[in-house]
Amino acid sequence: xxxxxxxxxxxxxxxxxxxxxxxxxxxxxxxxxxxxxxxxxxxxxxxxxxxxxxxxxxxxxxxxxxxxxxxxxxxxxxxxxxxxxxxxxxxxxxxxxxxxxxxxxxxxxxxxxx
Amino acid sequence: xxxxxxxxxxxxxxxxxxxxxxxxxxxxxxxxxxxxxxxxxxxxxxxxxxxxxxxxxxxxxxxxxxxxxxxxxxxxxxxxxxxxxxxxxxxxxxxxxxxxxxxxxxxxxxxxxx
Numbered sequence: 001x002x003x004x005x006x007x008x009x010x011x012x013x014x015x016x017x018x019x020x021x022x023x024x025x026x027x028x029x030x031x032x033x034x035x036x037x038x039x040x041x042x043x044x045x046x047x048x049x050x051x052x053x054x055x056x057x058x059x060x061x062x063x064x065x066x067x068x069x070x071x072x073x074x075x076x077x078x079x080x081x082x083x084x085x086x087x088x089x090x091x092x093x094x095x096x097x098x099x100x101x102x103x104x105x106x107x108x109x110x111x112x113x114x
Numbered sequence: 115x116x117x118x119x120x121x122x123x124x125x126x127x128x129x130x131x132x133x134x135x136x137x138x139x140x141x142x143x144x145x146x147x148x149x150x151x152x153x154x155x156x157x158x159x160x161x162x163x164x165x166x167x168x169x170x171x172x173x174x175x176x177x178x179x180x181x182x183x184x185x186x187x188x189x190x191x192x193x194x195x196x197x198x199x200x201x202x203x204x205x206x207x208x209x210x211x212x213x214x215x216x217x218x219x220x221x222x223x224x225x226x227x228x
Contacts, residue, residue, distance in 0.1 A: 031214055042220040043158075043204070050214070058215075090157055094214060100146035100165040101208035101216055105157040 003027065004106035006091050012112045019078045021109045023091030031094040032074040033103065034058075034066065036087040043090070049074055081113045116141040116207045120219035128227050129197055135190040135222045137205035144210040147188040149179055152202040152221075161203070164188065175199065200226045 004025045013019050025032065034046040045058030047066040055066050063085060065077045074093075078085055091106040121136040139145060146165050150158040162173025169181040179190045188205060202223050208216040 043218045048215060096214050100163060101214045102160065102163060103216055107157045
């Protein structure tokens with residue numbers, strides 16, 4: 001049972017470059033999420049998706065783009081990376097209300113923008 | 115909307131001592147409650163959850179939590195901690211019948227000293 005896998009786990013990129021963080025889940029969960037975690041800010045929701053082709057902005061969406069053409073994949077793209085986007089990014093999924101909205105997290109992607 | 119308050123940002127404790135990590139929530143409707151643990155450089159792992167039924171919930175690694183509706187609390191306890199319990203702990207709440215997006219607390223850092 002692979003669960004949720006994120007790639008790359010670690011990435012260093014330059015300011016202005018486009019970066020895509022991949023997320024793949026094997027549970028066929030309807031809901032998927034992207035969070036960023038920063039010291040002093042806790043977990044902040046970037047984007048979320050209720051199903052394939054349905055995405056919505058979270059708390060901090062600026063500078064990010066998502067897509068969900070297939071239920072199992074939910075890539076996050078930084079269109080033009082900035083230093084303020086240096087963070088740890090977590091992808092998560094949930095089967096929804098039948099589970100009490102239990103969320104399951106990936107291992108994280110550490111991104112450094114220089 | 116719901117909110118979560120983790121009353122302590124940091125809890126130091128000696129090995130084999132008991133510990134309680136406090137979590138209070140606010141919601142006008144029934145809720146689902148969760149505790150997650152994050153070990154250094156890892157993702158968040160579900161520790162335990164309360165959906166319904168018995169108010170005392172047992173989780174992994176010897177942790178338990180008690181749902182107290184009158185005090186709107188869901189405190190996490192362990193009778194005897196180990197060095198390996200050193201981690202960040204997050205409380206989360208989701209509204210029954212509401213949005214499928216849980217609200218997370220800011221986290222409590224449990225530091226276990228030898």
